[in-house]
Amino acid sequence: MSKELTSRAADYSQWYNDLVIKGELADYSAVRGCMVIKPYGYALWENMRDQLDKMFKETGHVNAYFPLFVPKSLFEAEEKNAEGFAKECAVVTHYRLKTDPNNKGKLIVDPEAKLEEELVIRPTSEAIIWNTYKSWIQSYRDLPILVNQWANVVRWEMRTRLFLRTAEFLWQEGHTAHATKEEAIIETEKMLDVYAEFVENFMAVPVIKGIKTPNERFAGAEDTYCIEALMQDGKALQAGTSHFLGQNFAKAFDVQFLNKENKKEFVWATSWGVSTRLIGALIMAHSDDQGLIMPPRIAPLQVVIVPIYKGEESKPVIDDKVASLIKDLKALGISVKYDNSDNARPGWKFAEYELKGVPVRVAMGLRDIENNVVELARRDTKEKKSVSFDGLAGYIKDLLEEIQENIFQRALAFRNENIREANTWDEFVNLLDTKAGFVSAHWDGTGETEDKIKEQTKATIRCIPLNNKQEAGTCILTGKPSTQRVLFARAY
RNA sequence: CGGGAUGUAGCGUAGCCCGGUUAUCGCGCCUGGUUUGGGACCAGGAGGUCGCAAGUUCGAAUCUUGCCAUCCCGACCA
Missing domain, CATH: 3.40.50.800 (Anticodon-binding domain)
Incomplete structure (x- = not known):
């Protein structure tokens, strides 16, 4: 028959693509790296979106919408954030086309319509939002601001994969502003909990909550919290992130408020997001050689x-x-x-x-x-x-x-069976090569060691689990002392 | 972006090496009929700029070059 599927054993990547396309979730488009989300796939996204939206509102958030375009000068204001995203930004330089005098019926970019300032198509919206918040915030009475936006963003990735990494994708991004550090951290953790609850209870995908190492942190964040899921091929997938941004954006955009003592202070920030990538997680966590398996609570059709x-x-x-x-x-x-x-x-x-x-x-x-x-x-x-x-x-x-x-x-049983402890370098490498999954191991806490491990094994530190058990040990690579195990895996 | 592979109807393909009338087959699609408990059958029919663009040639799906897209391996990936 025409709808033969590749088996997982034969070719995992091809199986995944087959499910997306033959299951009619999405299709390739005429645009490089961009997909068409088909009605069945979009219905799934709508169900996910509706549930998340409800949960955001239950935790006091409201929706708003900010522009797709970010003036370059705003985009570069927060240096680390700008640097982190610079190499994957699409940029608008002109605002008009005209007919090509040398080629009838064709259009060219009108060289006279060059923009004074280039517009960056948002890869994330911190810049435009914090520039806006500046005018929204004067007093501690204006805080907190708890805003979420449902939007599309563009990240010009070199290699794309349906749902997992597309040049344009749909997501939500929460951007909150707080009077105190403590409150912002509570918000960051609260939204991570919302994500974990959603992914586990609605998508039926078990996740591990944790904190990213400085190397893996969001550009411009003080701390990045994440939920990590395990796919059937033993690779990890970051399913959602929640960032404590400190005062970085407030300082970059000069967002201050008067506290009760009539003193100026910089605002504390968070941002958090999940995307259509979750659909990729859903597919790879549950489906089998006969096709997709939809969790009833968000299935497009039950x-x-x-x-x-x-x-x-x-x-x-x-x-x-x-x-x-x-x-x-x-x-x-x-x-x-x-x-x-x-x-x-x-x-x-x-x-x-x-x-x-x-x-x-x-x-x-x-x-x-x-x-x-x-x-x-x-x-x-x-x-x-x-x-x-x-x-x-x-x-x-x-x-x-x-x-x-x-x-x-x-999925939980599979995930738990695939978290293994390694105590030596050989054990570590052997586990990654033969079993895949998460490997729990000691690490000396330095970025250099993390880089070396990544270089040699392609495995990255997925997270330092929250409420991690403290135990003395030695780093699997350097032998230096360590106080806790972290989770390594090869990842999407 | 580097290495490899692939691209022929909606899908899967034969033909390409060694250029030569009208591009092969299956599924799907349309019409009519018989059917319906795990991917039905019969009869008739429609559907193709051979990924795109140049070039070589009397002649290109086939040879050459460039480009595009997809997959795999790298690099990259909040």
Whole structure:
């Protein structure tokens, strides 16, 4: 058939691409490094976005929108941030095209329409936002500012991959301003918790919360907190970050406020973001050789119903029975599609919805109606069974929750099996090469050692886990003393 | 951006080395019919600037050069 998938064992990267494209989440576009998110993929993103948005609002945040363009002079204000992103910025230099006098029907950039100042297309919005905050903040009474923005950003990456790293991607970025350092740190940690809760409870992907080493820190941050997930091929994926920015941006943009004592102070900042990259994490954490596996709580479609017709006269009977089920499911807030299209037979539909990862499939034919049952198939285990039609909607509601829990537990077990301790250099290298996954090891705390390890093994320090156990040990590379283990892995 | 591979209809492909009438086959698509419990069958039909652009040649899918895109390995990757 036309929708053959590459197996994970045969070629993991190809399997991933197959799932994205054949599962109709996204497609390549005419623009280098940019993808088209197709309706099925966008529905998934909408569900993720809606849930996150709700959680942001529950924690006191409001949405706003800032410009796509950042004047270069603003962009360069915070030096480290500017430096960190400089080499992947798209830049607008002109504002007009004109017809090419030498080539009919073609357009050229009008050399007379050069901008006085170049506009950087935001790779992240700290600069434009902090420039704006300057005019919003005078007094401690104006604080905190708890703003989030849903937006697209552009980072001109050399090598792109669908969802995991595209030149343009969708994300949210929270930018908050606080009167005290303590409050900003609490905010940073709070949003990391929100991310972890979302990714684990809704996407069913277990994560490790931690802090990045200075080498891996966000450009312009004092501390970068992150959640790290493990993919089925043993590589780690950074699923979200929350940054404590200190007063760096306040100083760069001169954002000060008068405190209760009528003294000027610089504002404390945080920023935090997750992107469509999470979709990549979702795919690689759960899916199998038959296709995607969507966690019920954010699945674009939770239930699909496939009729098994036998002769024209069976159609109205089945359609009628299905209509009552759809009504019951919708009443319980469950999304459902009745696929009674005539251009594919049941077997084809079964395979198709498995590929798309729909959590629950209902098959119903005359035989079932006679026995007052349906055939229920769950995507996570591919188990099929006959279930009574009575109370079916409630049964499915429970089953969706069970599937959600099951795929989380499955991913959690895999993740936990793939965190291993290494105490010597040989052990460390051997684990990375033979088992992949996270390797927990002692490190002397220096950036140089971290660089050397990266150079020799391609593994990076994913994070220093929060609430890390303190124990004396020696660095696996240098043998210098260490007080705690950190998590290494090869990463996306 | 460096090394390797690939690019022929919506998808997967044969042909390319060794240039020569109308570019092969399967799936999908359209029409009609029979069907429907794991990727249906019969009959008829539509669909191609052979990735793009130059060049060589009487003649280019085939040879040459450049460019573009994708994949793999590097470099890069808050």
